[in-house]
Amino acid sequence: MTVFIQLIFRLLSVLPLPVLHAGGWLMGWASFVLSGRYRRRLLANARQAGLSLRTALVSVGESGKMVAETPRLWLGKPMRMGWEGASVVESALTHGSGVLFLTPHLGCFEITAQALAQRFGERMPITVLFRPSRQPALRDLVATARERPHLFTAPTTLAGVKQLIKALKSQQAVGLLPDQVPPAGQGVWAPFFGREAYTMTLSARLAQTAGVQLVLIWGERLSWGRGYLVHVRPCPVEGGLSRDPLIAATQINQAMEALVRECPAQYIWSYDRYKTPHGLAATDAGTARSLIDRPVPPDLHADDT
Template identity: 70%
Template structure:
């Protein structure tokens, strides 16, 4: 099975990005048509944030592109990348000071780390936290595909968190998706678009453990497969101040910052993600 999947990914990685995005658009609408649960969650979450159905519907094709672009991003030729705010990264090149990037489920979040590694990874490597695939045959493919020069992947385990802390203490960069629901006991309930969502406290723990600067980033998927534009924002500027040392307040601040990024392009947010679920303990939890 692993060999078959890898072969399929390899073949798809040769396709032009516009073709993959057309395939993804069709996949997204097929999922929408076949799953009533998907449709209910999509509309409910967009409405919770104050957006009409047309915004939710615009995100359907984008969510499919999120899947079909992966073979190209993981195994294919480099894609075209534009930057908006790269100077904020350049301004953090302080010896001994790490950088924490917070990225929501917005646009192509896979490209943000790759773009950073391509442009800045030689001088300051990045480590990203990822949840290992449940299927063993897929786990190795995902882990290997995400690791490249200037970029390492750390699993959502205790050893993975230690890897992130070591990277920040060494003055390197770390990337997180803070709107990902953490395992039970590793988060707090904080408002997200007006409704309490279980929110990870890992970001605040990392900031307390090392001298860290926080930046926000997200990868805009450009139309017609033209590539991506990576947006970088200052957390302090968006939030109006530094991250609090109190877990509850820090979670509230981070959710507000994620909301601000989503509002930049709500049609590319993953509204179908089960953001408001009650977490369960997992075999891969950060224990």
């Protein structure tokens, strides 16, 4: 089975991107039509964020494209990509310290790390955090396929976190998705699009490592398989993140919201962002939720310049 799945991935990796996106669009809509659970979650999350039905429906096909393009991104030839805001990365490099790149489940987040490694890797290698696949057939493939020259991976384990810290202290770059729901005990309840969501504290802890520069980034998927456009934004929090875990998590969530608003149709609204992690007792969740009433800074928006 492992060999068969890897063979399928390698066959798909040679297909042109327009073909993969067309097939992914169909696959996304098939999932939306056939799975009531998938459909209800996507529409509920989009409605929570105030999206129109039209935008929510456009996201159905985009989510399918995200799945279909994965084999090409992991195993295929380099993709066509452009940049908007690359000067922000150049500015961060001048500080001579580690750089933390944050991106939500928006557009093609796989391409952001590849783009950074390709353009800036010789001066600043990047390590990205990833969650190992639960399927043995994909575990080894996921662990190795993402690596490129100057691009390394770290699993969501204690050893992986230590690897990230070491990279930052070595004046390298780290990339992660802060809107990924962490395991119980590794997050706080903080608002995300007006609803409390269990939010990781790791991103804030890494950002508070001495001298680390915080940069926001996301990869826009261009229409008709024309490639990708990498958008970079400076840290939106004047004076840096708060030392209070809840306030810092809220600041990061607000920054992620600002990125999602740039292209809401390419956010993965089907992701179970508001779930309660396994092992988090109801009493613990209730206590954590009550903290949302504490005062937090006003909404923060990423600088679009």
